[in-house]
Amino acid sequence: MDELLQHVQTDPLSTSDCGGIFVRVENTADLHTIQRKLETVVQAYQAEAYLNIREVRSAEQTGLRLSGSHRLIKITPDFDTTGIACALGLSGLKRSKDLELEIILAMARSPVLFSYPNIQEFESAVRVRRNAALAAYQAELNFDTEGLERPREYWTYHPDTSFTLLPKVSIIDALIHTTQPALAGQVYSFSCFRASEYILTLALSLELRDCHPALHQQIESRWSRRAIMGEEFQAVFLREYGSIAAPIPPRFYVPGERVWFRNPDEPSSDVRGYEGSWLYYLGSGLFNNFWDRKNPYTMVTKCLEIYHWRHGVDRNAQGHLIMDEAKVALRVAESATKPEEVERILGLMMKYRDPYGVYADGGCVDATRESFRFMHPASSDIQIPAANLV
Numbered sequence: 001m002d003e004l005l006q007h008v009q010t011d012p013l014s015t016s017d018c019g020g021i022f023v024r025v026e027n028t029a030d031l032h033t034i035q036r037k038l039e040t041v042v043q044a045y046q047a048e049a050y051l052n053i054r055e056v057r058s059a060e061q062t063g064l065r066l067s068g069s070h071r072l073i074k075i076t077p078d079f080d081t082t083g084i085a086c087a088l089g090l091s092g093l094k095r096s097k098d099l100e101l102e103i104i105l106a107m108a109r110s111p112v113l114f115s116y117p118n119i120q121e122f123e124s125a126v127r128v129r130r131n132a133a134l135a136a137y138q139a140e141l142n143f144d145t146e147g148l149e150r151p152r153e154y155w156t157y158h159p160d161t162s163f164t165l166l167p168k169v170s171i172i173d174a175l176i177h178t179t180q181p182a183l184a185g186q187v188y189s190f191s192c193f194r195a196s197e198y199i200l201t202l203a204l205s206l207e208l209r210d211c212h213p214a215l216h217q218q219i220e221s222r223w224s225r226r227a228i229m230g231e232e233f234q235a236v237f238l239r240e241y242g243s244i245a246a247p248i249p250p251r252f253y254v255p256g257e258r259v260w261f262r263n264p265d266e267p268s269s270d271v272r273g274y275e276g277s278w279l280y281y282l283g284s285g286l287f288n289n290f291w292d293r294k295n296p297y298t299m300v301t302k303c304l305e306i307y308h309w310r311h312g313v314d315r316n317a318q319g320h321l322i323m324d325e326a327k328v329a330l331r332v333a334e335s336a337t338k339p340e341e342v343e344r345i346l347g348l349m350m351k352y353r354d355p356y357g358v359y360a361d362g363g364c365v366d367a368t369r370e371s372f373r374f375m376h377p378a379s380s381d382i383q384i385p386a387a388n389l390v
Contacts, residue, residue: 018065018067018113019067019109019110019111019112019113020065020066020067020068020107020108020109020110020113020114021065021066021067021104021107021108021110021113021114021116021122022056022063022064022065022066022113022114022115022116023038023063023064023065023066023116023118023119023122024061024062024063024115024116024117024118025062025063025064026117026118028062031055031062031064034064034119035053035055035064037119038053038064038066038119039053041104041123042066045097045100045101045104047101047104047105049069049071050068050069050071050072050088050105050108051066051067051068051069051072051104051105051108052066052067052068052069053065053066054067065113066104066107066108067108067109068105068108068109072105072108072109073109075087075088076109078249078251079109079110079111079248079249079251079252080249080251080252081105081106081109081251081252081253081254082251082253082285082299083285084102084105084106084283085098085102085283085284085285086284086285088101088105090102090283090284091284092133092255092282092283092284093133093134093137093282093283093284093286096130096134099130099133099134099255099283100126100127100130102255102283102284103126103129103130103133103254103255103256103283104126106252106253106254106255107125107126107254109252110252110254111248111249111252112241112242112248114371116374117374117379118376118378118379120211120376120379121374121375121376121379124207124211124375124376125371125372127207128203128204128206128207128256128372128375129203129254129255129256129257129372130255130256131202131203131204131206131207131256132199132200132202132203132256132257132258132280133255133256133280133281133282133283135179135180135199135202135203136199136256136279136280136282136288136290137282137288137293137296138179138180138182138293139179139180139195139198139199139288139290139293140179140180140181140187140290140291140292140293141179141187141188141189141190141195141290141291142187142188142189142190142291143189143190143191143192143273143290143291144189144190144191145191145272145273147188147189147190147191148189149188149189150163150178150188151174151177151178151184151186151188153166153169154166154169154173154174154177154178155169155174155178160226161225161226161227161387162226162227162229163227164223164224164225164226164227165220165223165224166224167224169224170220171201171205171219171220171223172202172205172206172209175198175201175202175205176202178198179195179198179199179202190290191273192273192277192278192279192290193278194229195278195290196258196278196279196280197228197229197233199258199280200233200237200238200258201219201223201228201237203256204219204237204372204375205219205220207375208375211375211376212375212376212377212380214377215375215377215380215382215384218384219384222384222385222387225387226387226388228384228385232385234370236373236382236383236384236385237372237373237382238258238370238371238372238373239370239371239372239373240368240369240370240371241368241369241370241371242367242368242369243367243368244352244355244367244368247352247367247368248366248367248368248369250350250352250365251299252369253281253369254281254369255281255282255283256280256281256283257280257281257369257370257371258278258279258280258370259278259279259280259281259287259366259369260276260277260278260366261276261277261279261302261303261306261364261365261366262275262276262353262354262362262363262364262365262366263275263276263277263306263309263364264306264348264349264353264354264359264362264363264364265307265309265310265359266359267310267313268309268310268312268313268323269309269359270321271309271313271321271322271323272321273323274309274323276306276364277302277306279297279302282296285298285299286298287299287302299350300336300342300346301332301336303345303346303349303350303364304332304335304336304342304345305328305332306349306364307335307345307348307349308328308331308332308335309323309328311327311328311331312324312325312327312328312331314327348363349363349364349365350363350364350365351363351364351365352365352366352367353365353366353367
């Protein structure tokens, strides 16, 4: 505790050069109380040596900023958060507390500021990322961009509304039984994009059930009339940080956040479902594998797979472009035995992606990341749109 308190000091808030986590304090009289709460959170994870707490004051707001100490910076060179778990001996996929600690450390190391209007929103942000990482790790599905399979006891389908909840069905139960074959007894068909939406909705619903039951009920009610999908989904539940002009470092990832890897090869990106890959960062340097959950990806194996999609393009009997996954797997296995080939492919793939519609010299790494919107009753900025049925 004494070591942590040595780092409590005052500095101006500058979102341009100060990353990490900012927790706003509305009433300055509560500053010390909230500071103690934040210290208690840090102490609970035994993370005092890796985190600094600073009092922040500006003309607009007052609060506390949680950032990485020199020890954390040392194990995350160039904002590379993929080695945190290994450096500290964490096992987040086996112990939730380890996963939550990795989330906090990664956020504290962020090159941009994660800003929260109160400490409750910060605590929920950690839990919902934990939920997402665990739900993604437990999910296993069949890849089918046109698949229309869901458990019939939970869902009904109409082309105008997609899959909607049956009456009196819990959205949490429906999502768990749809994505987790250990409970469902069956593996259902998805595209990776739709699967990523189901995982995020599950993660958020688990948190809202406790912190904002009314909003949880709104989401469940809306999903009983028309699914929230695509651009609407992203606008309702997520905010984006980083940009092509100011990209997020290529190895900066927070466990539980959804990630997009683009296929930079134009011909193979014409195969439906192979434009890129949506997945979740699980922590410990791993990304989930919706199609083979026991074999999550590393950055290397994901880059190798996407690179070799260009070698798996084929046509079916009807003349439609398809992907020969067996051919891709053979190419990946062959490349993985040649260190110099792995380095060559990583050199191509670890570049930032080109803008949409452009296939030039870019790689597969996105310049941006996604973060969850606020979710508590007093501060939530999640607005559930009306179903607008025709």
